[in-house]
Each structure stands twice: as C-alpha cells, then as structure tokens.
Amino acid sequence: MKQFDFIVIGSGSAGSVVAERLSASGRHTVLVLEAGGSDRRFFVQMPLGYGKTFFDPAVNWNYRAEPDPGLAGNADHWPRGKVLGGSSSINAMVWVRGQREDFDDWRDAGNPGWGYDDVLPLFKAIEDNEAGEDAWRGRGGPVHVTELTRFVHPLCNLYLQAVQQAGLPLNPDFNGERQEGVGVYQITTRNGRRMSAARAFLRPAMKRANVHVETGALATRILFEGRRAVGVEYLQGGHKREARAGREVIVSGGSINSPQLLQLSGIGPAALLRDNGISVLEANDNVGAHLQDHQGINYTWRAKSATLNQLLRPWWGKMLVGARYLLLRNGPLSMSMNQGGGFFRTDPALARPNMQLYFQAFSTVLPKPGERPILSPDPWPGFSIGLSNCRPTSRGAITIRSTDPQEHPKIVANAFSTDHDVAEMLAAVKFLRTIAAAPAIAEAIDEEVLPGPSIRSDEDLIEDFRKRSGTVYHPVSTCRMGPDAATAVVSPRLKVHGLEGLRVIDASVFPNVVSGNTNAAAIMTGWKGGEMVLEDNA
Incomplete structure (x- = not known):
C-alpha cells in the first residue's frame, strides 16, 4: 500500500494548485489521483479546441442535469473536465475574478481571511499578466494572462x-x-497555447521527486480510522487500490464530484445515505445542497x-x-x-x-x-x-443515485x-x-x-x-464554507466539519457564486487552501 503525507483527489483548477503548493518545499510527499488522463492532447492545448472537447468522453465527464421546469423541461448538458487540469483544460479561458463585494460577502458570512483585501495579493501572485502590473494585477506568477x-x-x-x-x-x-x-476579455493562454492549471502548476510540480500523479484513478471512498481520514480507496485499470495519507486527505473534485465522494464516504444527508445503504459517518444536510450556477x-x-x-x-x-x-x-x-x-x-x-x-x-x-x-x-x-x-438566487442540489461511484450523480439545477x-x-x-x-x-x-x-x-x-438558456458551466457551493456545520460543509480553513484530516479545496466551497467566470477564483482557492494546509501542518 502506498503511503504519502497528503493525498489530493482531483487535478483540476484547485487540485493542481494544491499539489504544487504542498510539494514546493520538498518536505512533503504528495499523491494526486486523477480520474481522467493526460492533458497532452492537441484539442486541449489549442485554445479554440474546446469546441471539440465539449462532448469528448476522453476528457469530459459529460454530465447531464435532470429535466428542469425552469428550462422548459430541458435536460442540460454539463461538461466537466476529466483530464489533468480538470475543467481548466476544456473551458473558455476567460480570466475574471469576480467583484470586491463577492469576497467581502464571503468574509462577512463568517469566513475571516476571505475578504477582497485578503485574496487580492493571492490573485496578483498567481498572475503573469501581459497587460502589466498595477495595484490590481500581477506579473511573474504561474498563470499567464493574455491581452487580446x-x-x-x-x-x-x-x-x-x-x-x-x-x-x-x-x-x-x-x-x-x-x-x-x-x-x-483577457484569457489564460501563453504563446498560443492554453494555460490550464495543469500547465501552470501541476506539470512543474510533477518534475519533483516528492510528487506522484496517478491518472485513470477514480476515487471511490475516503478511508477513516474513527473520525480521522487516513486514506483513499480508488479504482484504476479495473482494480481496487488503496493509498494512505499520513497527514491529510484533500478533496478537489469540483462541485459535482466532491459532494458525490463525500456522500459515498458516509458524509452527507442522513436520509439520502441510509436510502442508499451507506453507513452515516457524519450527518450534514449541506453536502450537495446550495448548488448555484450561472x-x-x-x-x-x-x-x-x-x-x-x-x-x-x-x-x-x-x-x-x-x-x-x-x-x-x-x-x-x-x-x-x-x-x-x-x-x-x-x-x-x-x-x-x-x-x-x-x-x-x-x-x-x-x-x-x-x-x-x-x-x-x-x-x-x-x-x-x-x-x-451574475448572482442568481435559484438553488439546486447534487445527490448520489446509488453506491456505485461510476454512476453519475443526480444534478438538479432548479434554474x-x-x-x-x-x-x-x-x-x-x-x-x-x-x-x-x-x-x-x-x-x-x-x-x-x-x-x-x-x-x-x-x-x-x-x-x-x-x-x-442553459448553464454557463460555473457550478459552485455544494460543499460550501462557513463557521457552522448547521449551514456549511467546511470551516473557513476548509476542514470538513466534525471530522479530522479531511478538507475540501475547490469551487464547491464558495459560500456564494462570484460575479463572473469561476476559474480564477477556483485557482485562488487552491492557492489559499494549500497555504492553510501547510500552516496547519507546520
């Protein structure tokens, strides 16, 4: 059985950043589990190639939401990246952070450290903005932002x-x-190629001896000893495998996969879990709830x-x-x-x-x-x-249909x-x-x-x-952050309420959707979340 300090589940916009941050010092070993495969594909790297990846099962989960009365009964197509870089490898690359008030709302909801003045330095550190550095924009960071x-x-x-x-x-x-x-719009490209989170963060991290990336590895269950997460069970090549985490398990599967994995692991609405024959480890009705999307x-x-x-x-x-x-x-x-x-x-x-x-x-x-x-x-x-x-008031939910981790969860958008x-x-x-x-x-x-x-x-x-109308592919808030387990899934430090050694770090923790495209805020969340993990494991 493989043993690492940290296991990161998902290599998307946040997960790639978390892996890079945790491995940068060389002091910690990091395993990244990615259900998809390599991002070294022509239509992933070519910016306008996302028209080809929109339905491609080789790189795309190809989710479908439930028929929605708000969309005249249509069952909306929900593409999500199933590839190194996650959805940052198949998105439209628009680099918009959101409004100052969005992040101040996060802070004012009981999440200290998440206000605009707190996260602005992180956004600047992330960027290598072609338009130049100023009070709001950064140069020299991992993510190249092109001025068009x-x-x-x-x-x-x-x-x-x-x-x-x-x-x-x-x-x-x-x-x-x-x-x-x-x-x-400014977009995340460099020299005519897509600047995904994999290219900006994970690929450099993969050159380090303390980082191990497993592709084609579908996380099926988080393993616990008592109430502490100690590892992950996953499927790879038709075989069931396990990996152990000496310090923390970090779920970065995104707003669909993260609540699905928590529910499969016994964390979520008690009635839903029992109806599916899953033992309740931590009852929390917020897991999968509060879904917001543009x-x-x-x-x-x-x-x-x-x-x-x-x-x-x-x-x-x-x-x-x-x-x-x-x-x-x-x-x-x-x-x-x-x-x-x-x-x-x-x-x-x-x-x-x-x-x-x-x-x-x-x-x-x-x-x-x-x-x-x-x-x-x-x-x-x-x-x-x-x-x-920008800030819809409609709310939906993500729920498992069965104990089969390969069965797509139920997506109710309520648009x-x-x-x-x-x-x-x-x-x-x-x-x-x-x-x-x-x-x-x-x-x-x-x-x-x-x-x-x-x-x-x-x-x-x-x-x-x-x-x-239909989704513009910005689902968030299904494992939302907040100080109280009665209304949230993770704490302001992104720790899952009621459990130890387990965090969620991705767009699912957003208390509310940002006013604009979500990729930049997801990458920032990965950066800030990675820093929190390092601080708490110093």
Whole structure:
C-alpha cells in the first residue's frame, strides 16, 4: 500500500494548485489521483479546441442535469473536465475574478481571511499578466494572462462602440478598480497555447521527486480510522487500490464530484445515505445542497459582411487558420470564442452589476445533434451577443443515485426557480436588443435570427429564454464554507466539519457564486487552501 503525507483527489483548477503548493518545499510527499488522463492532447492545448472537447468522453465527464421546469423541461448538458487540469483544460479561458463585494460577502458570512483585501495579493501572485502590473494585477506568477485587444475581429470593435452608445463605460480591465463596463476579455493562454492549471502548476510540480500523479484513478471512498481520514480507496485499470495519507486527505473534485465522494464516504444527508445503504459517518444536510450556477443565453444576428463564420466553416478557411496556428500560434484558433464582454446592471438602482455580457464574432444557430460547432459555424455571416446572470438566487442540489461511484450523480439545477431570476433575465435580454439598435452595430446587421423579431412580449421573451438558456458551466457551493456545520460543509480553513484530516479545496466551497467566470477564483482557492494546509501542518 502506498503511503504519502497528503493525498489530493482531483487535478483540476484547485487540485493542481494544491499539489504544487504542498510539494514546493520538498518536505512533503504528495499523491494526486486523477480520474481522467493526460492533458497532452492537441484539442486541449489549442485554445479554440474546446469546441471539440465539449462532448469528448476522453476528457469530459459529460454530465447531464435532470429535466428542469425552469428550462422548459430541458435536460442540460454539463461538461466537466476529466483530464489533468480538470475543467481548466476544456473551458473558455476567460480570466475574471469576480467583484470586491463577492469576497467581502464571503468574509462577512463568517469566513475571516476571505475578504477582497485578503485574496487580492493571492490573485496578483498567481498572475503573469501581459497587460502589466498595477495595484490590481500581477506579473511573474504561474498563470499567464493574455491581452487580446489587438487581435479581436473588427466586428468586436463595433460591439464595443455600440455598448458604449447604449450607456456603459469602456472598461480596459474587468479585474481592475471596477468591473462595470464593456471591454475585451483577457484569457489564460501563453504563446498560443492554453494555460490550464495543469500547465501552470501541476506539470512543474510533477518534475519533483516528492510528487506522484496517478491518472485513470477514480476515487471511490475516503478511508477513516474513527473520525480521522487516513486514506483513499480508488479504482484504476479495473482494480481496487488503496493509498494512505499520513497527514491529510484533500478533496478537489469540483462541485459535482466532491459532494458525490463525500456522500459515498458516509458524509452527507442522513436520509439520502441510509436510502442508499451507506453507513452515516457524519450527518450534514449541506453536502450537495446550495448548488448555484450561472445561466446564459445568446441572441444572434445575420451580419451584412463576413464574420468568422466565413473563415472557420469552409475547408480552405480551416486550412488557412490551421496553418496559421501551427506555424505562428496565433489567429482565431489561439483565442476564445468570447472576445468582447462586459458587466451591467439591469436596474440603475442596483449597487453593482448583476449581468455579464459575451460577444462572439460568429454564430452557431444550426448545430448538428450532439455537437458544439465552434469550428463549423453557420454558412451565413452571423454573430452573437450573450449574457449570463451574475448572482442568481435559484438553488439546486447534487445527490448520489446509488453506491456505485461510476454512476453519475443526480444534478438538479432548479434554474430560474425564483421570480427574482426571471425578472432580471427578462430585463437583461431586452438590453441585448438595445445594444443591437445602437448605431455602431445596427448598420452592420441584416436581421435578427434568434429569437427573431416576432418574439416581443414579456411572456414570449420569458418562454424563449427558458427554452434556450442553459448553464454557463460555473457550478459552485455544494460543499460550501462557513463557521457552522448547521449551514456549511467546511470551516473557513476548509476542514470538513466534525471530522479530522479531511478538507475540501475547490469551487464547491464558495459560500456564494462570484460575479463572473469561476476559474480564477477556483485557482485562488487552491492557492489559499494549500497555504492553510501547510500552516496547519507546520
């Protein structure tokens, strides 16, 4: 049986960072268990390749949520990374931290050390920002952040002008002094390749003699002696194996896998565990509860002139952009589909933005079933403006279906299950049409394709966004952090309440979802969590 100081379950956005932090001094041995395989795949490393990995079972868990009344009964596709780097290896790479108030809310909920002023130095230490260092941004860190302003499609510049005409200020940095406004997204790439957590943290750590990474290793149960976690049982190559941790077991499986593993290990809602024949080690109704996720939708227009559709769809265009990428590591394949973006308030009376914008200089109205055709867009010139809610009030849950660790858990999103979420989304989609009517971009539009000009009434707009909205892949809070086991799963130091030698360090511990993409905050959580482990094991 293998013996290590620390076992990290999951090599995703947080787990890769935890492994690097714990192994940096050379004093501790670290085992990383990853259910997926290597990230050394072309479509993982090529930034726009995430269109190919969206359904690829070789790198993707391919979860499916339960049919959701809030989404007109649709069963939403939930991609999550099953590969070194986790979801940071298949995501859209947008680097947004969230708002100051998000982290101050975490602190004020009884989590000292998690306020914005506490985590800002960590964000800066993580970054190697191409735009330069200032009061908010860092240089020299492991995660290279690319500035795309000079590379965006010309239509993106019209979008930026149009949103300013619609009333938002230009914002050169959504992670700077303020988030509100319109601008170009910064993304996690370097020299035309994806900068995943594996590339930034785990790969360097794997060069150390005290780090051991097992791929194809599905954690099935946390092992305990009394109430102390002492190891992990896992499946690999059809065989059941065990590894022992002399100091701590750290669960970094993400917002779906982490609560699933805790429940399989006897930690969770007592009735759920008993119904599945699992002995209750620690009853806690919060394990798997409080699921929060951003919901998004695109509006699409036919343009009067060529968009990226005309470059990415034909065979000769694919050859052209492919050759450019292989030779120069630049061009459309080196970027995210979300070039422009922004944050706005659906009501001027709100204290801070509650909606996020995305601009895409291409369209995918006519997808094939089971395909996300980023690399095969529509045959006509099209573009899309999308949005997602920043702080939804709807709550869902993750629960096991059986004792089989290979059976996907039940995902109940409960999207748009509150009047608040419906009302703000209705106001938000109306703003998309305000943008499209602004002179800068109106002159470039031939017609609205989706949802189409016939969809005008509030009732029709709500029906449309229920039918066409879906996750933007930011699930959090299913093992949320808080000082009291009555309302949380882990303490402010990320220790599982009521047990010893066990922590959860990933986005599932967020007390509330951040206002924007979650990858940056997940990486920061891995960094801070790793520091806490070292402090408590000094």
